[in-house]
Amino acid sequence: MYSYIPHTEQETRAMLDAIGVKSLEDLFSDVKEAGCLLERPLDIEKGRSEEQTLDIIRGLAALNIKGVSFLGAGSYDHVIPSAVKSLSSLPAFSTAYTPYQPEISQGVLEAIFEYQSLICELTGMDVSNASLYDGASAAAEAASLAIADKRKSSRVVLSGTMHPFAIQCVKTWALGTGREVVVLPEKNGVNDYSSLESLLDDSAAAFIAQSPNRYGYLEDFTGVADLVHSRKCLFAISSDPLSLAMQKSQAEWGADIAFGDTQVLGIPMGFGGPYCGYMAVRQDLMRKIPGRIVGQTVDTEGRRAFVLTLQAREQHIKRERATSNICSNEALCSLTNVIYASLLGWEGLKEASSQSYSKAHYLAAGLKELGYCAGAGLAPFWCEFPVVFKSPEKLEEFTEEMKRNGIFSGVKLSRITLDRKDDSTLLVAVTEKRTREQLDRYLAIAKREAR
Amino acid sequence: MMDEFAPDMIIEPLLVEKAVAGRRGYLFPALDVPAAPALDSRYARTGSARLPEASELDTVRHFSRLSTMAYGVDYGFYPLGSCTMKYNPKVNEEAASLDGFASVHPLQDEDTVQGSLALMYRTIEDLSELVGMKWGTLQGCAGAHGEYTGLKTIRTYFLHRNEMNRNKILIPVSAHGTNPASASMNGFEVVQVASDERGLVDIEDLKSKLDETVAGIMLTNPNTLGLFEKDIRKIASLVHEAGGLLYYDGANFNALMGMARPGDMGFDVVHLNLHKTFSTPHGGGGPGSGPVLVKEELVPYLPQPDIVFHKSTGRYAFKWNPKTSCGKVSGFWGNFLVIVRAYTYILCMGSDGLKAASQHAVLNANYMQAALRKVFPVAYDGLCKHEFVLTLEAMKEETGVSALDLAKGLVDMGIHPPTMYFPMIVHEALMFEPTESESKDTLDHACEAMKSLKETAYSDPEALHNAPCTAVITRVDEVRAAKSPVVRY
Numbered sequence A: 001m002y003s004y005i006p007h008t009e010q011e012t013r014a015m016l017d018a019i020g021v022k023s024l025e026d027l028f029s030d031v032k033e034a035g036c037l038l039e040r041p042l043d044i045e046k047g048r049s050e051e052q053t054l055d056i057i058r059g060l061a062a063l064n065i066k067g068v069s070f071l072g073a074g075s076y077d078h079v080i081p082s083a084v085k086s087l088s089s090l091p092a093f094s095t096a097y098t099p100y101q102p103e104i105s106q107g108v109l110e111a112i113f114e115y116q117s118l119i120c121e122l123t124g125m126d127v128s129n130a131s132l133y134d135g136a137s138a139a140a141e142a143a144s145l146a147i148a149d150k151r152k153s154s155r156v157v158l159s160g161t162m163h164p165f166a167i168q169c170v171k172t173w174a175l176g177t178g179r180e181v182v183v184l185p186e187k188n189g190v191n192d193y194s195s196l197e198s199l200l201d202d203s204a205a206a207f208i209a210q211s212p213n214r215y216g217y218l219e220d221f222t223g224v225a226d227l228v229h230s231r232k233c234l235f236a237i238s239s240d241p242l243s244l245a246m247q248k249s250q251a252e253w254g255a256d257i258a259f260g261d262t263q264v265l266g267i268p269m270g271f272g273g274p275y276c277g278y279m280a281v282r283q284d285l286m287r288k289i290p291g292r293i294v295g296q297t298v299d300t301e302g303r304r305a306f307v308l309t310l311q312a313r314e315q316h317i318k319r320e321r322a323t324s325n326i327c328s329n330e331a332l333c334s335l336t337n338v339i340y341a342s343l344l345g346w347e348g349l350k351e352a353s354s355q356s357y358s359k360a361h362y363l364a365a366g367l368k369e370l371g372y373c374a375g376a377g378l379a380p381f382w383c384e385f386p387v388v389f390k391s392p393e394k395l396e397e398f399t400e401e402m403k404r405n406g407i408f409s410g411v412k413l414s415r416i417t418l419d420r421k422d423d424s425t426l427l428v429a430v431t432e433k434r435t436r437e438q439l440d441r442y443l444a445i446a447k448r449e450a451r
Numbered sequence B: 001m002m003d004e005f006a007p008d009m010i011i012e013p014l015l016v017e018k019a020v021a022g023r024r025g026y027l028f029p030a031l032d033v034p035a036a037p038a039l040d041s042r043y044a045r046t047g048s049a050r051l052p053e054a055s056e057l058d059t060v061r062h063f064s065r066l067s068t069m070a071y072g073v074d075y076g077f078y079p080l081g082s083c084t085m086k087y088n089p090k091v092n093e094e095a096a097s098l099d100g101f102a103s104v105h106p107l108q109d110e111d112t113v114q115g116s117l118a119l120m121y122r123t124i125e126d127l128s129e130l131v132g133m134k135w136g137t138l139q140g141c142a143g144a145h146g147e148y149t150g151l152k153t154i155r156t157y158f159l160h161r162n163e164m165n166r167n168k169i170l171i172p173v174s175a176h177g178t179n180p181a182s183a184s185m186n187g188f189e190v191v192q193v194a195s196d197e198r199g200l201v202d203i204e205d206l207k208s209k210l211d212e213t214v215a216g217i218m219l220t221n222p223n224t225l226g227l228f229e230k231d232i233r234k235i236a237s238l239v240h241e242a243g244g245l246l247y248y249d250g251a252n253f254n255a256l257m258g259m260a261r262p263g264d265m266g267f268d269v270v271h272l273n274l275h276k277t278f279s280t281p282h283g284g285g286g287p288g289s290g291p292v293l294v295k296e297e298l299v300p301y302l303p304q305p306d307i308v309f310h311k312s313t314g315r316y317a318f319k320w321n322p323k324t325s326c327g328k329v330s331g332f333w334g335n336f337l338v339i340v341r342a343y344t345y346i347l348c349m350g351s352d353g354l355k356a357a358s359q360h361a362v363l364n365a366n367y368m369q370a371a372l373r374k375v376f377p378v379a380y381d382g383l384c385k386h387e388f389v390l391t392l393e394a395m396k397e398e399t400g401v402s403a404l405d406l407a408k409g410l411v412d413m414g415i416h417p418p419t420m421y422f423p424m425i426v427h428e429a430l431m432f433e434p435t436e437s438e439s440k441d442t443l444d445h446a447c448e449a450m451k452s453l454k455e456t457a458y459s460d461p462e463a464l465h466n467a468p469c470t471a472v473i474t475r476v477d478e479v480r481a482a483k484s485p486v487v488r489y
C-alpha cells in the first residue's frame, strides 16, 4: 500500500519540525489559501497489497484471449530471443532518465550510438536520430521536417497506400494549422503516379510513401526520386525495417528521409505499444532532423566517449523554433532493437526476413489453390497480403471459424481504413515464427470453408 | 566515419568492432516450407548491412558491461528536478510482462481484448478523477506528445466553433521548452508571459496580453520553480473571460495528488506523465506515456478511437468519432504496456496512497530546501511543493565554480545531479526533486554532500572543475561532438 514511502512516523515528525510546520497538511497552506484544496477523498478505491493488486491485474490479463496470430497491419508476431528481454530490462538501463550526464551514462549513450548505426545500415542513410514515438507519428515528423526545409511550403503529398493510421497522424498534424495534406490515388493496390507531378505544386514540400504498403505490397519507386526532386521536394519512405533485409533500402530508392516503426525488431506486440519510430536522413538534413542524437567525442584524457549532441535543434534550446517538440523518446525500445539485431546479425535478419517471405508466399499460394483471391498477384508482396472475399459475410464466417480453432486469421481491412467497402478484405500476415504445421492447419480450415 | 582510437582509449568497444565473420548469436530452425521464388530484382536489396557478428554470450557481456556504465533509480538518489525519478515498483514490471498483455495484437477482435480495454477504460476513469476532468485519451506517448495532443484538441475545438482567430498561446518565461515547441507544432503563435518577483505569473502582464486572438495559456502548477501559482483561480477567470482555455502541463502533478485538482483550479485540458507521477520507469529516455484529460465540452475533439463501456452487455469497445475528433496522434492506442504499469501503481497505492505520495514528496522537498537554504540561496524562497531551485550565482562569482561543476562533484559522491540551468529565469540553477521514495537519511546524506562540495569550491575550486573523477570517463568535449559530428559507425 504505502510501502513505497519509507518514512517512519518519527522521521516524518522530525522532518516537519525541521521545516517548521505542524503537519503534512500545513505543507499545503498555499494551496488552501488559493482556495484550491480538495476537501473530499478521491473517488478511487483505497490501496491494496501487492498480492491483491496482482490478483486484479492477472484477472484482466486473463480476459484477453490469445491465438495463433496471422495479424499484421503495423504490428507483427516475430520471434524474440530470450536474451533480448533479459538484457533490456537490466535496471541500470530501465530506471535511468535521459543520459544528460555523460560521465555516468556511457552505457546508455553507446547503446544509442549502436542503434543509430543499425538504422543507418538498414536504411542506407547517413544520420539517424535516437528514436521517435512510433512509425505513424514519425510520418508527421517527416512532413514537419520537409515543410521546415522548404520556404513558403505548406503542402505534403501522401501516398494513398500508406497505413491509414499514419495518414490520420499526418492529417491531424495539419489540422487547423494552414498546412495541407493531399493523397495520391492508388491503382491495383499500389501508387498511381499519373497525378504526382501536378500534386507536387510550388507549395509542396514532400512526397511521403510506404513500402510494404498498407496491403503488404511492395511499391515500385523507380524514377520517383527524380520526379520529386525536380519539384524541389523531399522524398520520404516508410519501411518495415525487417523488410529492408530483402527489399531495396530507402537510400537505394533515392529517398531523403527514411522512417518507420521498429516493433518488428524484438519488441512485443503489447496491444500496440510501446513501439519505436525510427528516422534517418541524408547528411545535409542532419541539422533538421527531430529528436535526440548521440555523437562520438573524447573525454579530457582523450578516451572515446559518447554524448548527446547537435542539441541546437531541440526544444530545450530553441523552444518554439525547435525542429520538433519531442523530449522523451522510446530509448528502451531502441535498446531492445539493437540487442535484437546484435544477436541476429545481418545473416539472422536476412533469415527472419526471407523465412517470413517464403512462409507468406506458401500460405498465399495454398489459399489461391483453394480458390481464394489471395495476394491478387498484381504487385509483389513480402510477408503480408490481402485476401478478398465475395462478401463481408463470407469473410466473417471464415474468420469466426478460424477463431474457433484458435487462429487469428487476419486483420479485416476496414479495421484500419474505417471504410465499409473494405469489409470483405482480410489482411493476412505471416512471420518466420509460424510453423509449417500452423500454416497447414490454416489451409485445412480454409479448405473446409471454401466448400 | 569513426576515428581511430588506441585500444586503451576505448572503454567498451562497440559490438561491431569485435565482429567475427560467421559468428551468430541466434539461430532459426531451417525453413520448413519451400523457399519462395526470389524477389524481382527491381525490388531486391543489393547492399548488405554491417552489423555485429557475435555469439549470444558476446552480446550478453557487451550489454551487461554497458549497463554497468549507467545510473538508474535502482542504484541511488536521482533528484532530477521536473522529472520525478521516483522508485519504479517491481510489481509493475511483473504486470506488464504478463503474457495476456505483452503478447496481444492491437487489432485483435474486440471480444478477445476485453482485459486490455477494461484496463484502459479504468485508467482513464481514475486519471480523470485525479485531475478533475471528464474524460480523456491515452494515445500520447510522452509528456511533450500529450502537450501536442491537448493543444490539438483545443485547436479542433476552436475550429468547430469558427474561432480560428484564436491563434496565440500564452506561455510563462519559466516554462519547459516543450511547451512553446508543442504550441508552434500546432501552428500557434507563442506569446511569453512574464514572471513577477514571487516567481509566479505576472497578472498585469497577463492581462495586457489577453484578447480575442488568444486560444489559451499553458501552465504547470506548481510551476517550474516548485511554487504553487496562488492566483490560479484569478488567472483562470481572466483567461476564460477573454474566451481562452487553460492547459495544464502535468509534469509537476506529483505535488498534488489527492490534495488539489487542476480541473477545480479552472484548467480545461491536462496531460499527465505516467513515466513521472505514476512510477513507470524512464528507460534511459523513454518510453513514457502522456494521457490527456479534458473537460466535458472538449471531449468530442479528443483523438480517436475513444473507448466506451456498454452497460447492457458489460462489454468494452472502441468508438471512432470522425466527425469531431482531431484524428490520431500515434499508431495504435498509446503505450499500452506503460499504461499497465501505471494502472498497477494506481491499484496498489489507491486514493490514500496517492495522496500520501504527494504529501511526502512535498515533505521531502521542503525538508531538503530547509537544509540547503543554509548552504545556497533558494531562487524564490518560501514554502515549496515537490521541488525547489537553488541559485549558485554567488559561488560562481566568488570561486569560478559553476552549478555544472558542483553537479559533477555530486557524481563522485554517488548522487545523480539535479536538473541544471533550468528554469532559464534562474542563473546557475540547480533544481532538486527528491520524490517521496527517498528516506530521510538519503536526503541528509545529499545535503551533507552539497555542503562539503561548497566547501571544496572555496578551498580547492580546481578539484570541482575536474570532477567527476570516479566515473569511467572524465568530462567530454561537447564542442567537438557538435562541430564534426560522428553519429554512427
Ligand SMILES: Cc1ncc(COP(=O)(O)O)c(C=O)c1O
Binding pocket: A326, A327, A328, B081, B082, B083, B142, B143, B144, B145, B176, B178, B179, B220, B224, B249, B251, B252, B273, B288
Ligand atoms: C515541465 C515539463 N514539461 C514537459 C516535459 C516533457 O515531458 P516528456 O519528456 O515526457 O516529453 C518535461 C520533461 O522533463 C517537463 O519537466
